[in-house]
Amino acid sequence: MESAMLTALTAGLAGLVLGLRHALEPDHLAAVSTMVAERPGARRGLRLGAAWGLGHTLALLAVGATLALLQVSLPPRVADAFELGVAVMLIVLGARAVLVRKRAVTRPLRPARVERRSLVVGLVHGLAGSGALTALVMATLPTTAQRLGYIALFGLGSVVGMALLSSLAGWPLERLQGRLGWLSAAAGLVAAGVGVAWGWPILVRLV
DSSP: OHHHHHHHHHHHHHHHHHHHHHTTSHHHHHHHHHHHHHSOSHHHHHHHHHHHHHHHHHHHHHHHHHHHHHTOOOOHHHHHHHHHHHHHHHHHHHHHHHHTTTHHHHSOOOHHHHHHHHHHHHHHHHHHHHHHHHHHHHHHOSSHHHHHHHHHHHHHHHHHHHHHHHHHHHHHHHTTGGGHHHHHHHHHHHHHHHHHHHHHHHHHHHO
16 A cells, blocks of 8 residues: 555656656747747746646646546557647747747737637647657556546646746846847747757658
8 A cells, every 4th residue: 555655656746847847848948939939028928838838738638538548549640640730830830920020029919819829839739748648657557546647747747847937938038128029030930940840750751
């Protein structure tokens, strides 16, 4: 009994820490940076990062719970399709940031609209990562409850990690308002580049 509890606590802590680190992945940072550049500020960045993390966690829980309960793995082609969706989304976010860079200064979007977009972006990222995460927890944890708990804590870690990172990024950006349009364009170019580099090998595999 004590051994099982220790295993569950260790797995939970590992999930939380790995979720925090998960927020540092290049595709996540590239996507959120395009939105933080559009709505800079520590508090705004915090909300944008938290919205991304919430969407990411909801997708992980929905797909991960389904796979864990059914005791099945995500088919490789479906996993590739989700990953390709992330790549396409990065390219679209990047292109949008470049094309509308002047609006970032003259007519910034309402915070609620950008937060909704961040939530959707997080959902897409969560779908792409759900298959690999579920395969991991099914291979290492013995019960469905432990697997779902791990996924939930992993998601919580990603919420906290991205919220903190976005807040830290938003603070200096708020003090560069005069160059915000160009910063938004730069973030867009990076996001689009990451999307192309990420998506091309997946597209080749699928085709």
